[in-house]
Amino acid sequence: MVSLSSYADVGGMAQSLQQSIDAAVKRVQQQAAGGTSGGAAGKVQEYEQSVNKSALNAAPFATNIGTLVKDTSRLNVFSSLAANDPADFYKFSVTSSGAATLGTVGDAGVRVQLMDRGGKVLADSNKDSGATYDAFQKLKSGQMTLDKGDYTLRIAREKDVPVKDAKSYGVQLRMGNYSKDYDTIAKQPAKGDNPFGNNAKLQGLASILGAGSSSSNPASMLLGASTSDYYAGRGSLLNALL
Structure with missing residues (x-):
């Protein structure tokens, strides 16, 4: 990966992503002696959203980055893993x-x-992950088929990287050509954010988990909560387990 410090803006990052993808696809096509690489189809409409990530970094609370439509949309997400933040989900x-x-x-x-x-891992950038690493290489070169459905990206540190080290990243997805470009700028959760939002069922569960003091309630202890704040920070034990 290239350090994000060399990019002046999101547009530059997205352009670099596109160039990297095109180069990888071109190499595969040259080996296969045929085909055309996907790219912009006519005038591209650009959209951008800036959102706060959930205070709970688990797959059920993943940040939505959009819908991947064949020959229509390209999805980009730009963010960072803060110190002691184990993972991000999209x-x-x-x-x-x-x-x-x-x-x-x-x-x-x-x-x-x-x-x-x-929650099954289909592709993994870790070189020691075996078949899922092979699948990741295919995904990078445009040779992996995704069926209709819902998917999740998990962004984390490699096992030998200290959790205190902040890491910046950008990820891009496309399926063939695109005419609509969707950028998601995912910021760290705002202090005091409630990850359960307005969902009454989740709020009720949180109330049960938060009942009593953190010292007397095992569930609260697992969540890493205090008496005034029943849900955990992104680095809690619960988040590490999920």
Whole structure:
């Protein structure tokens, strides 16, 4: 990965991602002696959202980065793993089966995993992950087919990288050509953010978990909560287990 400190803005990062993907796809196509690389189709419409990540960094609380539509949309997400932040999660949906391509930029030591709706790891950038690493190489070169459905990206540090080291990254997904470009700037959770939002059922669960003091309630202790704040920070034991 390339250090994000060399980029002046998100547009530059997205352009670098596109160049990296095109280069990887071109190498594969030259080896296969045929095919055309995906790219911008006519005038591209650009969209950007800036959101705070959930205070709970688990797959059910993943940040939504959009819908991957074949020959239509390209999804980009830019963020960083703060010190002591174990992982980030992003969700997206695919509308039809097709060969997807993933590109990355950012600091060295960042691990990218693609999971299906059930949490099964389909592709993994870690070189020691066996078949899922092979799948990741195919995904990078546009040779991995994703079926219609929901998917999650997990961004974490490699095992030998200290958790105190902050890591910046950018990830891009596309399926063929694109005419709409969607950028997501994912910021750290705001202090005091409630990860359960307005979901009454989750709020009720949180109330049960937060009942009593943190010293007398095992669930609260697991969540890393205090008497005034029942849900955990992103580095809590619960988050590490999920």
